[in-house]
Amino acid sequence: MCYCKEPFSDTCYEDAYTSAIDDEVRNSLMLRLPPFRYLAPREVEQAAHMLAQEGESAMLVAGGTDLYPNMKRRQFTPPVLIGLRAIPSLKRIEGAPEQGMRIGAGVTLSTLASHPGIRQYYPALATAAGSVSTPQLRNAGTIGGNLLLDTRCNYYNQTEFWRRSIGYCMKKDGDVCLVAPGSPRCWAVSSADTAPVLVSLGARVRLMSERGAREIPVRELFRDDGMAPYTRAADEILTEVILPPAAGWSSVYLKLRRRGSFDFPILGVAAALRLNADGTVAEARLTLGAVASHPVEAIEAAARLVGQHPTPELLEEVAQLAARRAKPLDNADLTINYRKQVTPVYVRRALKMVAQ
Ligand SMILES: Cc1cc2nc3c(=O)[nH]c(=O)nc-3n(C[C@H](O)[C@H](O)[C@H](O)COP(=O)(O)OP(=O)(O)OC[C@H]3O[C@@H](n4cnc5c(N)ncnc54)[C@H](O)[C@@H]3O)c2cc1C
Ligand code: SF4
Secondary structure (H helix, E strand, C coil): CCCCCCCCCCCCHHHHHHHHCCHHHHHHHHCCCCCCEEECCCCHHHHHHHHHHHCCCCEEECCCCCHHHHHHCCCCCCCEEEECCCCHHHHCEEEECCCEEEEECCCEHHHHHHCHHHHHHCHHHHHHHHCCCCHHHHHHCEHHHHHCCCCECCCCCCCHHHHHHCCCECCEECCCCCCCCCCCCCCCECCCCHHHHHHHCCCEEEEEECCEEEEEEHHHHECCCCCCCECCCCCCEEEEEEECCCCCEEEEEEEECCCCCCCCCCEEEEEEEEECCCCCEEEEEEEEECCCCCCEECHHHHHCCECCCCCHHHHHHHHHHHHCCCCCCCCCCCCHHHHHHHHHHHHHHHHHHHHC
16 A cells, blocks of 8 residues: 555555666666675685675775776676775785885775875875875775776766767777777777886786785786776786885876866876986886876887986987877877877976986
């Protein structure tokens, strides 16, 4: 018996009304999360077991600052989420700059950006972490989630309603690339601020599953593929980021974005340099972010610095060389032409800062 609008009816008109609204329309208008089951393990081993049990349709969630908006836009609709927030071991920062440091994947970007050891000895990482989104999102967002951020594209980071209206694209629900219609692949962009930095720092990551644990260089975590941008297996949890000893290295991160307050990078330049006592360059690493589906290492350009004094002329030459590795497409903010022209400028500035 219904006691609200229709006292003598056996039908609940409220239910009938709400279920009559097309679920997709409701989602498009309200940007609601789809339904899911939430599991909250207390230990990594337990999380790995749950992930193995639930299978490939389950997803991990840390801060949720990337995944939840993507779920609201129906880019992902996992029936099960395994939350990593309640696992204390993922929130530790251990070690020292002299021996190297181990950062738990669940350490928040705010913690990283304000950590005295990271700020002093790995400044590019502190800068990159501190430049991600907004203070609120940095308080929730983690280093692990940042490294495994979904690749981005103007045609993909839109509501389901918007994507449906243009016929979807191959990254989700469609079969063509709307940026490069003749292309057999997706060119969505790697937009994580910390990714190019960790590549330039020569960091490693630890991945754990029920099958065991493995450590790989951060650069090997990425694939040049906008749809499958990570080499992480579906049952693996990223547990730690391992920084090498900081001895003698300087590092810098420069980020280009439309709004200084918060925005994804349109270009990120991560430079790391070690100088000899005579002022010549002993080792150099240069990585560009947000210019492809993975962080792009400018290996040839960086090698040009080794054994040389970093003169303004040499830095200009290296900047031009490095910028050739960037091949922006029309799927991010600002024009391709501007992004091409500004790349050597940012690389030169970053090199100048790090060589000082
Ligand atoms: C308005 C806005 C602005 C933003 N600006 C930026 C920006 O400027 N720069 C930037 O880099 N990012 C930006 N972001 C994205 C996001 O906030 C950050 O990348 C953040 O670090 C993601 O971390 P998280 O813990 O919230 O990840 P989540 O959303 O929890 O997860 C992201 C992905 O990583 C996976 N994952 C998370 N942790 C693990 C783990 N330990 N092991 C395996 N898989 C894992 C999840 O399954 C998911 O696929 C922005 C987001 C918003 C909403
Ligand atoms: S690059 Fe192409 S396939 Fe990939 S998200 Fe953009 S439009 Fe879709």
